[in-house]
Amino acid sequence: MISAVLSVQFGAALAQTQFDAVGPTGATLLRLVFGALILLISVRPRVRRWKREQWAAATVLGIALAGMNTLIYLAIGEIPIGVAVTLEFTGPLLLALVQTRRLTDAAWALLAFAGVLLLGLGAGTDLSLAGILFALGAGAFWALYILASARVGRLVPGVGGLAVSMAIGAVIALPLGVTAATSGIAASPMVLPVFIGVALLSSALPYGLEMLALRRLSTRIFGVLSALGPVVAALAGLLVLGQALGPREVIALVLVTVASIGVTVGVRRRRVDNTVALTPETERKA
DSSP, X not given: OHHHHHHHHHHHHHHHTTHHHHHHHHHHHHHHHHHHHHHHHHHOOOGGGOOHHHHHHHHHHHHHHHHHHHHHHHHHTTSOHHHHHHHXXXXXXXXXXXXXXXXXXXXXXXXXXXXXXXXXXXXXXOOOHHHHHHHHHHHHHHHHHHHHHHHHHHHSSTTHHHHHHHHHHHHHHHHHHHHHHHHHHHHOTTXXXXXXXXXXXXXXXXXHHHHHHHTTSOHXXXXXXXXXXXXXXXXXXXXXXXXXXXXXXXHHHHHHHHHHHHHHHHHHHHHXXXXXXXXXXXXXHO
């Protein structure tokens, strides 16, 4: 999960360096197209054996991917990437809060929310309203993505379901981005190798890792761990795009990181307790 967060945020920062050439919608399309091609060639899913339920789940995930990627790229075209991902994170964070059943998990989620809020407030008052709305919309699709990815992971072995979903997402994004993408490629052929790298960093690798993570983590815990997203996005903005961090952002980074570590340790402890509870010795004692 942590590897996925690092990969996707630095990939998004890399993609933003090409916005002058292809724009946010063109960048979204190229990312999804190359990501789908990489996965389809790598895993070659056997879709002929799929049932209606599997196709339906993959379609919902494809819609989530198209919406999430399009809106977050539109957002980072308007506002700093760290702020955009901070606002986007409200989706998985609210999902985590709704699904929480333990007081300690709720406390970690609220601590992460405090960090996210602090990071957002540190951006000042001159933010684009369109950028804010795009980021919040991306957050709603991110929450849908978490639920849909978990379902596809249960219904389809491996990452074949993700490959098909990404292809569906690319088809959905095609009308919005085809003009910008083709004109950008014609003007600067170097766009193609850059977006092959973006597809690996932002789509194929992180989404595959997240699907594997969702087979081991609940969607609630996944949502809280996603709190690392705004922090890594802020760091990527600093290192790749030259968007500096202030004291407020550093404090927010610490809060979100502590919350992510706290929830991870809690999950591991509960797994150990559950394993001990199911040993033959404890069964005989019961």
